[in-house]
Amino acid sequence: MNTLNDFSDKFHDACGLFGVYNHEDAAKLTYLGLFALQHRGQESAGISTSHKGELLFYKKNGLVTHIFIEEVLNTLPGNIAIGHTRYSTAGGSAFINAQPLVINYIRGKLAIAHNGHFINAKDLRNKLEQNGSIFQTISDSEVLLHLLACSKKENLINALLESLPLINGSYSLILMTPDKLIGIRDPFGFRPLSIGKLNNSYILASETCALNLVEAEHLRDVEPSEIVVIDKNGLNSLKFSTPKKHAQCIFEYIYFSRPDSNLFGQNVHNIRKKIGQQLALEHPADADVVISVPDSGISASLGFSEESGIPYDIGLMRNHYIGRTFISPLQIFRDFGVKIKLNPILNVLKGKRIVLVDDSIVRGTTSKKILSLLRNSGVASIHFRVSSPPIKYSCIYGIDTPERDKLLAAHRSMKEIKNYLNVDSLGYLSISGLLKSVGDDGNKFCTACFDGNYPTET
Amino acid sequence: MNTLNDFSDKFHDACGLFGVYNHEDAAKLTYLGLFALQHRGQESAGISTSHKGELLFYKKNGLVTHIFIEEVLNTLPGNIAIGHTRYSTAGGSAFINAQPLVINYIRGKLAIAHNGHFINAKDLRNKLEQNGSIFQTISDSEVLLHLLACSKKENLINALLESLPLINGSYSLILMTPDKLIGIRDPFGFRPLSIGKLNNSYILASETCALNLVEAEHLRDVEPSEIVVIDKNGLNSLKFSTPKKHAQCIFEYIYFSRPDSNLFGQNVHNIRKKIGQQLALEHPADADVVISVPDSGISASLGFSEESGIPYDIGLMRNHYIGRTFISPLQIFRDFGVKIKLNPILNVLKGKRIVLVDDSIVRGTTSKKILSLLRNSGVASIHFRVSSPPIKYSCIYGIDTPERDKLLAAHRSMKEIKNYLNVDSLGYLSISGLLKSVGDDGNKFCTACFDGNYPTET
């Protein structure tokens, strides 16, 4: 839920998807859904609607509430809609990659919104270009659109059944034709996608917090390998692949998703609290107070406090008014980047032995700044607790991790990391502790960023 | 720290002030200071600087980070600066009331930024108009400027000594001339104003969180009845009134100020925790979990939890992406206003006996919506605890409370309020408990909104 990225060493690129079938205010409902999913991407947003056989759309760089003012929503009539929020790389031409993508092809009109990453995208693009395809974006979705366009199958569903198995990687997808809404999850189930019902309307959403906002009932999740087709015949389900070992992204629990969402069958906040409890069991600390790096570390902090009996308090105050236009800080300030977002409450910190809980460490540079800020606030000692295992490998499934050598834990021992961060003690959650916390009954999650076991063939 | 006001029943209009003397990046420092004070007013912001004998300025409707982009800040050279953030009434002409006000008058150039309200402003305006003054804004500051302009005293300080006693009401003020920075607090000390030092620069700020951000040391507060004059002779102090009984706004502790600020000598977060503890002593509850209305109720919730032993948890998730452009919600949703800002975490609430801690109740309409949201989330029972006494009287010192008859507690018994809100139990903090929590050794605070004892002659 970052809005400022300049000094962040957190992951990004967990896009948000939303779709509505059979609602007279489909675009407005999608607007609300995207608003609830804003934390999954603040770079651009788009909505497409089906209206009288046409697929209308509007997409732009910026936040959902800035883009979709009333007069824009009024240009999007129709009772089927899909929407997308996106985080991604910058650059003058970046807009062209905003989603949904809307095309004309042999079977008519089609819109698509995608969360994930095709690891064989480059190969597929090369093959498609050999056969005459042209690419106007760098979006993986365009690859799937070309596969569908090149398929000789008579209808879209059969083309999907033929095309999806060619893709290696992570994808939750929402597609729209003039009369259908389609939801898809890859066979590993990397990214979430939930199904909701609101009176006679069906909803698809990346997280259940979006269903809550529009007061839809959470029916169930789209299953890995499942295509859910919603049209005048109601909701029908197909499988496009034989069952595989699931590999749901465990970082959705640790960082990406909103605490109020239910994900992969469990509540995110609850999982984070369990993770915090487990962390306290694995790495107890002799301390006066537990504080968190807000907002992502708060739930785990509460769990740590509960298990350890050390009281939780607010030691760092977050300023939420940071927007895209914050100007470059003055050179005269040390550690300035972190200070515009976080301010220490000295009264809570001074002279105290603190446990600081953060959700993860990627490069380590922001952690170092936060720790320095706390040091300068007069804490007696810092016991740094991280509610995830050391990140040692880059993600290849759509999360924008830096290359492996830039990951703090890639090649360093615990002692080296402790020295680098200059803390009195350091404790990362263990992989087994994490899996226990999320209640894994055996291998339902992808933990590649911790252990390098990439579930797909690479 | 509200960013959306459409459905809020909270107070507003606690403007933010910031001033810098003797810093080569005075405007940039002021930008940072205003950014830290953004929670005190999101309607407009302005900065004025002293440069080569001229007072430059720029002010506009909007958030600080949106207004003061780099190219704007670059048009504001100079090593003295003052800034203002403002919350106020809407309307096409509202901009003209943005501050600082910058004028030419008999003694040269003068800029002013004001937090508070003159209760005899209308009388003063009438008298001044009789003598030929014209008013271009509805700002109280303009009244003071006219008093200063009409004073026959030879210099600004003497004119202030003559004019300030004519004003009845609340005011913290920062003034700037081409070579001076001046800070003033009214004799009652209603609104805060702190003095900081950063190397060879002096800083004035409404709250210490702004001093922290620019890494200034907090020297002391401007005292009630004090004029602090900062110029090439350093910082000098004058009193313009004999001591009065202080009447610091106790709502600064309850709601307006940032938890990380130190105010009237104490840390806000700490005071709020004590308030929560006192609330738990006065109104214990048989419950499973303490939850708060974020963000303003969190500190008191922690205090309540600590004192009561009932665990604190996050039951309502706040969406911080709400901006000025959020479009009108769909009519199909009940209680929608509150839902775009707060989403319940069902898992925490379902079947639980909850203590809900909020900082205050004004009209009661938002509270009712939040309580309804919680009821619909399946809580077993709600024990509503309010970390301030019942608000029974309108504020006349600059806080935008509704007229008395619209205050929920103005004419209702506790039982009527409990029934209206439909809660299982209701507990407001007592006035004595509040005063005890803030460590009042006797009558340092204004509690007029609770007891009707307005400290000024009215």
Place this chain on the structure above:
Amino acid sequence: MNTLNDFSDKFHDACGLFGVYNHEDAAKLTYLGLFALQHRGQESAGISTSHKGELLFYKKNGLVTHIFIEEVLNTLPGNIAIGHTRYSTAGGSAFINAQPLVINYIRGKLAIAHNGHFINAKDLRNKLEQNGSIFQTISDSEVLLHLLACSKKENLINALLESLPLINGSYSLILMTPDKLIGIRDPFGFRPLSIGKLNNSYILASETCALNLVEAEHLRDVEPSEIVVIDKNGLNSLKFSTPKKHAQCIFEYIYFSRPDSNLFGQNVHNIRKKIGQQLALEHPADADVVISVPDSGISASLGFSEESGIPYDIGLMRNHYIGRTFISPLQIFRDFGVKIKLNPILNVLKGKRIVLVDDSIVRGTTSKKILSLLRNSGVASIHFRVSSPPIKYSCIYGIDTPERDKLLAAHRSMKEIKNYLNVDSLGYLSISGLLKSVGDDGNKFCTACFDGNYPTET
């Protein structure tokens, strides 16, 4: 009618005024009137309306059609309105000088829009400041407002009768109270102001082209020294000064006004044609074609052509798409400034002996660039004819002329100017020829910029 000022050596600052009494769409009518007067000022525009005893207003930097979008006009109900378009100096604080100015003072609410310049403004400001007035703008209008506020007269009209004689300088004014519309011209009649009637509504406008657009009938002009009061008693007239020798700005004919306006009793285009004819009589040329510097020189060119028998043709094509955002031209181009606005039609120019007619020469730098552009287009010879006399003195009545030493003709002989401009022959219109062309029956016009005879006491 310039929209780009970077390379212009033309005059500026001929503001546009418009007012409406008794029309249900007063603001929209004013919008149209200001649109027609846009050529008189492109820096900012504002409209104020009288609605239920209040004076509403909206003003902003920019063009009329950019500022007054529908949703803004909808915030300006009321059946009396005044509006202003303004050209003036730049700077971050410049907005504060946008008009109309709207104030509260002893007699209630008052709005004012001004075209002109008070030459004793500084003295008046000093005196007013001595008496306690404060100034929030650098606008001359504010001086008059203070005079009115300080007047002890019982009503506005009497206060005007007392105050206006104190002012030395040029002013056409429109004032509005909640129930009156007032038009005023100074005793010399420097700037124009016309009265129109549209059914039951009265209109005031700087030029008749604005009356035409709203289909109002041109009744007559406000006379020098006249106050026209329009209210429920209809239109009433007062004189505030004994008759003086009129001194209408002759440059309104030469450059400022639109050709389709009738000004000081005559049509501007027609006057310009007569000027061109006179110029041809005074400075005949042996040439193949008459071309003009568009758009201001066209009318005079037609007159020159008619009188001389030399055919008129289009030799310079003007690009009207230049807006405020045109980026700085590349350094690689010579004479670039003029080229983005004017492109030669080679076919018309090549090998021809041309007469080039321009309306005036101020600094001479733009003329030199245009002449160089024509030389490079292969003309055989250039006979430069200027449809005004040499400008030798700065204007002190509101026209933004440079200081005298920067005027090309201030201290140079005709021969020096001809050499500087590098033309084959040079002819300026004589002062007597100009006066003859405008039909002056003796001293109705100000010609101070040509002969230094300033009509006011200076």
Place this chain on the structure above:
Amino acid sequence: MNTLNDFSDKFHDACGLFGVYNHEDAAKLTYLGLFALQHRGQESAGISTSHKGELLFYKKNGLVTHIFIEEVLNTLPGNIAIGHTRYSTAGGSAFINAQPLVINYIRGKLAIAHNGHFINAKDLRNKLEQNGSIFQTISDSEVLLHLLACSKKENLINALLESLPLINGSYSLILMTPDKLIGIRDPFGFRPLSIGKLNNSYILASETCALNLVEAEHLRDVEPSEIVVIDKNGLNSLKFSTPKKHAQCIFEYIYFSRPDSNLFGQNVHNIRKKIGQQLALEHPADADVVISVPDSGISASLGFSEESGIPYDIGLMRNHYIGRTFISPLQIFRDFGVKIKLNPILNVLKGKRIVLVDDSIVRGTTSKKILSLLRNSGVASIHFRVSSPPIKYSCIYGIDTPERDKLLAAHRSMKEIKNYLNVDSLGYLSISGLLKSVGDDGNKFCTACFDGNYPTET
């Protein structure tokens, strides 16, 4: 050169193309070129540059000077560039059709800008979709890109030689690869495209006025059926089709192009003057004055005046401040649409027998409003002269004419048109007179809109 389209019955959609090879400021030069071509399309504009093997681009709705502010141009380094200005249909999704289109395909990266219309686009799209192509825009250019992508030829040039003959219709094209700039005109030569040279740089531009602005020398035009390839080997030419009868759009002379451009070998202004002379020969009038509908009718008016001996004068004044945001005019005004753009100069018109020259009549609605405006200005009689033949057929080559039945002259006799327009006499130029004026030595021009002889197989 329209900027307001609400009440216009003129043609549109004559896009502007510009390209640069080998200039360090390629994007800035393209910006200037597009600025000069702004009259050919005000809907959107785009620039793409080749930089280090990548094709960067930026495109947006709006005017060139509004889109390409300095910070945007700075994101477009590179020494090859192409640009496009576009006029087209509105709608929320219209942006996606902005050009240049930039793609990746089998041969690498390619950018394209197009002026014209493929009349077999629908057939080609259907065939391409059958073969698996997807379409993201409604632009004809995308059809060509797919043809190129599907071609098995080893390089782009050979693919063009194979693909272009498949296209039936009008097209001037500029293509860019990372190392080449390519210009193409269709075999009929419908739309113009000129080649310029600026030191060591080559330029391509729709009209020579753009070459003039950047001070490039006009080398020659791209010929019909010619592919001009500009790369490190210099400029090389290929023909992709055997010679056909040329069919250059004669309306480029009548209306689209700027008077200062040289087109199809002749100066536009000069041609228009000849047209006006011919019109005077064919349809003399007994009148006092010749006036024109500005700006497009001015050149022909001068020709009419010269031939007839009737003096030319300015009877209609055009307001150039109309922008995209002009609000809907008040319902109370008759004929309002035309009035915001044109104001009569009564003095020139009153009691006069006038010849009104306009360039063409499409639907006739605007002409009728202008004529009514003139009638209300008190003219004695109107002799309407049209400097083109009656438009009886819709254009299928890229000009946005209405369907045939909406063309005033499609099914009406001269007498019916005269009655409809309510003029004293009416004269259209004859087709033979038009061809004579443009110096056609036999069939070099398309006159389909007049005679229905469409040069392509349809």
